[in-house]
Amino acid sequence: MKATRLSIPEVVLIEPKVFGDARGFFFESFNQKAFNEATGTNHQFVQDNHSRSSRGVLRGLHYQIQQPQGKLVRVARGAVFDVAVDIRRSSPTFGQWVGVELSEDNQHQLWVPPGFAHGFVVLSESADFLYKTTDYYAPQHEHSIAWNDPSIGISWPALAQGQQPLLSAKDSAAPLLASLGADALFA
Template identity: 80%
Template sequence: MKATPTAIPDVMVIEPKVFGDARGFFFESFNQKAFNEATGSNVNFVQDNHSRSAKGVLRGLHYQLQQPQGKLVRVVRGAVFDVAVDIRKSSPTFGQWVGVELSEDNHKQLWVPAGFAHGFVVLSETADFLYKTTDYYAPAHERCIAWDDPAIGIEWPADIAPQLSAKDQAGLSLSQAEVFA
């Protein structure tokens, strides 16, 4: 597997070695030892999640203030534009974002460490989104930053009219949100 740092070096694009021919393809979607070596981290994943969403659904920007979760995310059907926002107040990249298209065709994954808000918008008719987390879901500690906060300035795909949950509609601006030290 290959790990490439993004403009925010702690967030990495993970690309597995894909073996394919006319019959289809095979790749190892996760290997703990290879992941830790490629990213220089020493994390353990405790939970796997799977969501399916329709075109235009935007989920995020989510994070847990306590029991923070690192997330290794990928798409197995369809395509999404995936975003990570640095919300570590002491970080030199605080308030900055990176975005990557993840799809069933490019097989890319994104490593989003704890300390980041995360979200995605579906680009295809539907998308199946899978992610591993480094801590368990804790709804009492979940927070949401507004997907369209101008202080962050995420450049979401222009042709998408986002469909939001009530929770995501109520997201706070970065300046109002509780963030990491």
């Protein structure tokens, strides 16, 4: 496995070693020891999730203040542009984002640690998105930030100038980062 720290160093791009031939391919999609070494963490995962979305669907930017979740994300079918936003008030990279393309072709994974909001937009006709979490989903503690918050300035590659993504009602009503109180952000 190759691990690359991105411009926000706590977010790590993981490239598994893929063995392929005329029959197809094989790769180890998760190994706890290798993950801990690559990320310098000791997180344990408690939940696996799988979502399917069509082209132009944007999910996020989501996070939980209580029961914060670290997420190890990947795409089994299709392609997405995946984003992590630092929402730790005391961080030198507060309000900054990193994004990478994850696809069935590149088999890359992204480690999004607790303290970050997470979202993705689907680039392909559809995408199957898989992710492991370090804590359980707790809808009563879930928060969102507007996908198009100008203070964050995410460049979503699948969206043409002025094009709107397909959003859930919750994501359509998500507030701007600047309007969130201290109790809705990480210290």
